[in-house]
Amino acid sequence: MKRIVIGLLIGAVLLVVAGWIALGTVPVQDWLFRRIAQHEISKRAPRLADKDELSALLVGTGSPLPDKTRGGPSTLIAVGDKYYLVDTGLDTARDLLLWRIPLQNIAGVFLTHFHSDHIGDLGEVRLQTWVAGRKAPLAVYGPPGVDRVVNGFNEAYALDDGYRTKHHGAAMLPPDIVALVPKPVMPGVVFEQDGLKVTAVKVKHEPANPAYAYRFDFKGRSVVVSGDTAPDEDLAHLAKNADVLIHEGLNPEMVGVMHDALAAANHPRQAKIFHDIPGYHTAPVEAARIANEAHARLLVFSHIIPILPNRFAEKLFLRGVPDVRPNGVELGHDGLVFKLPAGTDRIDEMDLN
Numbered sequence: 001m002k003r004i005v006i007g008l009l010i011g012a013v014l015l016v017v018a019g020w021i022a023l024g025t026v027p028v029q030d031w032l033f034r035r036i037a038q039h040e041i042s043k044r045a046p047r048l049a050d051k052d053e054l055s056a057l058l059v060g061t062g063s064p065l066p067d068k069t070r071g072g073p074s075t076l077i078a079v080g081d082k083y084y085l086v087d088t089g090l091d092t093a094r095d096l097l098l099w100r101i102p103l104q105n106i107a108g109v110f111l112t113h114f115h116s117d118h119i120g121d122l123g124e125v126r127l128q129t130w131v132a133g134r135k136a137p138l139a140v141y142g143p144p145g146v147d148r149v150v151n152g153f154n155e156a157y158a159l160d161d162g163y164r165t166k167h168h169g170a171a172m173l174p175p176d177i178v179a180l181v182p183k184p185v186m187p188g189v190v191f192e193q194d195g196l197k198v199t200a201v202k203v204k205h206e207p208a209n210p211a212y213a214y215r216f217d218f219k220g221r222s223v224v225v226s227g228d229t230a231p232d233e234d235l236a237h238l239a240k241n242a243d244v245l246i247h248e249g250l251n252p253e254m255v256g257v258m259h260d261a262l263a264a265a266n267h268p269r270q271a272k273i274f275h276d277i278p279g280y281h282t283a284p285v286e287a288a289r290i291a292n293e294a295h296a297r298l299l300v301f302s303h304i305i306p307i308l309p310n311r312f313a314e315k316l317f318l319r320g321v322p323d324v325r326p327n328g329v330e331l332g333h334d335g336l337v338f339k340l341p342a343g344t345d346r347i348d349e350m351d352l353n
Contacts (some may be wrong), residue, residue, distance in 0.1 A: 043100060044100070045100040045101065045102050046099065046100065046101070046337075046350070046352055048076070048078035048083070048101070048337060048339075049078035049079060049080055049081075049339065050080065050341070051080045052080075052219055052341065052342040052343070053078075053079075053080070053221075053339055053340060053341050053342060054077070054078070054079055054196075054216065054218040054219070054221045054222075054223060054339075054340045054342075055077070055078045055337055055338060055339040055340060056075055056076070056077055056078075056216075056223045056225075056244060056246065056337070056338045057075065057076040057077075057078065057101075057335075057336070057337045057352070058075060058246070058300070058302055058332045058333065058334060058335065058336045058337075059071065059074035059075060059076050059085070059089075059092050059095055059096060059334065060072045060073050060074040060089045060090070060091060060092060060095065060334055061073070061301075061302040061303065061304055061332045061333055061334055062089070062303070062304065062307075062334075063117060063303055063304065063305045063306075064115075064116070064117040065305065065306060065307055067307045069309075069333070069334070070304065070307075070333070070334055071089060071090060071091035071092065071094075071095050071334055072087075072088075072089020072090035072091060072092065072117050072118070072120055072121065073087045073089040073117060073118050073228075073248075073302065073303045074086070074087050074088055074089045074092040074121070075087065075225050075246055075302065076096070076101070076106075077216050077223060077225075079194070079195075079196050079216075079218050081102075081105050082105060082107045082194070082196075083101070083105045083106045083107060084106070084107060084108045084109070084110060084198075084216075085106060085108075085109045085110070085125065086109075086110045086111075086112065086214055086225045086227075087110075087111060087112055087118040087119070087227070088109060088111075088118070088119060088120070088121045088122045088124075088125050089117050089118055089119075089120055089121060090117070090120045090121050091121060092121040092124070092125055093121055093124035093125050093127075093128045094121075094124070095334060095335075096128075097128065099335065099352045102132065103125075103128050103129045103131075103132035103134070104129060104132040104133040104134045104135075106125070106129050106134065106138070107138075107139075108138070108139045108140070108141060108191070109122070109125065109138065109139070109140045109141065109180075110140075110141045110142065110190075110191075110198065110200075110212075110214050111140060111141070111142035111143075111146060111149070112142075112211055112212050112213065112214070112225070112227025112228065113142075113143060113205060113208045113210070113211035113212065113227060113228060114142070114143075114145060114146075114149055114208065115208055115228065118227075118228070119149055122140070122149070122150075122153050122180070123153045123156060123157050125138075126138060126153060126154075126157060126178070126179075126180050127157060127160070127178075130173060130177060130178045131164075131173065134177065135177065136177060137176075137177060137178075137179045137180065137181045138179075138180050138181065139180075139181050139183050140180050140181065140182055140183060141183040141184075141185050141190055141191065141198075142182075142183070142184065142185065142212070143184070143185070143210040143211065143212055144184050144186075144210065145184075146182045146183065146184050147182035147184060149182075150180045150181070150182035151182065153180060154179055154180055157178075161173075161175060161178050162175075185200060186200075187200050187201050187202050187210075187212070188200065190214075195218055195219060196216065196217070196218045197216075197217045197218070198214055198215070198216055198217075199214070199215045199217070199238065200212040200213070200214050200215075201213050201215075201234050201235065201237070201238040202234065203226065203227060203228075203229035203230075203232045203234065203235050204229050204230040204231075204232045204280065205227070205228045205229050205230065205280050206280060208228070208280075211227055211228060211229065212227060213225060213226045213227050213229065213232075213235050213238055214227070215238050215239065215242065218342070219342035219343070220342060220343070221243050221340035221341075221342060222241075222242045222243050222244075222340075223242065223243065223244045223246065223338070223340070224238060224239040224242045224244070224245045224246065224296070225246045226245070226246065226247040226248050226282075226287075227248070228248055228280065228281065228303060229248065229280075229281070229282060230279065230280050230281065230282060231282050231283075231286040231287075231289075231290060232290070233293075235290060235294075236290045236293040236294045237294075238294075239290070239291070239294035239296050240294050240295065241294070241295050241296070242294060242296045242297070243296075243297050243298065243340050243345075243347060244296070244297070244298045244300060244338050244340070244347065245290075245291050245294065245296040245298070245299050245300065246300045246302050246332070247282065247287040247290065247291065247299060247300070247301060247302070248281060248282055248287070248301075248302060248303035248304075249281075249282060249283070249284045249287055249301040249302075249303065249304055249305070249317070250277065250278060250281035250282065250283060250304075250305040250306075251283060251284060251305070251306070251316070251317045251319075252278045252283050253319075254306050254313075254316060254317065255274050255277065255278055255305060255306055256274075256278075258274045258306055259271050259274035259275050262274060277305070281305065284301065284317060284318055284319075284320070284321050285320045285321055285323075285324055287299060287301065288321045288324040288325035288329065289324055289325075291325060291328070291329075292324065292325055296328075297328060297345075297347065298328050298329075298330060298338070298347055299325065299328060299329050299330070300330045300331075300332045300336075300338070301317075301329075301330070301331050301332050302332045304317070304331070304332070308331075314331055317331070318331065333353075334353070335351055335352035335353040336349065336350075336351055336352075337349065337350040337351070337352065
């Protein structure tokens with residue numbers, strides 16, 4: 001019996017050794033790579049919204065602070081197979097590509113304001129939607145000043161446009177389609193098409209002025225995206241009876257601790273930034289109050305400050321919120337989707353990660 005066990009062990013070791021040797025050969029390496037490539041490329045794109053469905057994908061729930069787990073601020077609104085981005089923070093295009101979102105379906109971009117963390121990936125969204133096969137120039141809606149932002153990105157990418165068209169051909173990458181088109185809008189209804197209505201309201205984010213929040217209504221369902229704002233009653237009115245209110249959140253006590261630590265460590269410039277930012281953002285407890293006043297069904301936190309590296313920090317961020325709003329609160333994360341089927345009151349969730 002002992003000899004049999006030893007023989008089996010020796011056989012197993014020989015098999016492992018043979019396997020490692022085989023992996024080092026060119027034919028086996030090529031075969032493995034082909035199989036992996038076929039498997040990955042054949043994966044289907046997620047279905048974000050059915051024909052009569054409104055949904056919201058949290059593309060990026062972070063802030064200007066570098067965060068390994070959260071991209072820059074961005075939310076994708078889907079109505080059937082038409083998609084609209086609210087802001088384009090860093091890594092927006094990369095994350096959408098990683099989730100296999102069909103970028104050619106992006107039909108418009110709505111910018112809340114022009115802080116760099118909300119527009120930083122607009123050039124890559126421009127490029128990647130063009131490469132994916134969008135059929136027309138891409139409209140970018142926003143407060144007055146959006147033309148300067150859009151024209152700047154168009155100019156910054158102009159040489160790259162020419163290189164890619166020359167390399168791949170005009171049939172593949174038509175030069176008359178690549179551009180972003182600025183659409184300055186004032187508060188009120190800013191877009192209405194195919195049953196989707198988008199309404200903007202001015203919010204408090206001085207000196208970034210004007211800054212907007214947007215409401216998306218489709219077949220009796222609604223999503224509101226706050227953008228960056230201090231507590232604002234006009235936002236509460238915009239979000240009246242909304243299904244989902246996606247609201248920014250900054251915990252002032254946690255930011256205060258960060259300020260004190262930076263000052264004690266002799267980092268005065270960073271300490272000043274942490275001292276200044278609470279004034280034009282909203283504490284989680286205040287966001288909960290706004291959601292209650294609006295009778296919003298679900299409050300989802302995004303644009304989260306500071307970084308929350310673990311469950312302890314997440315609990316600390318939400319301290320006091322359950323006292324104001326015991327139910328209907330969710331801490332958002334990148335890749336989370338909220339689906340709102342027409343004719344129902346359901347809020348279905350899907351996670352792309």
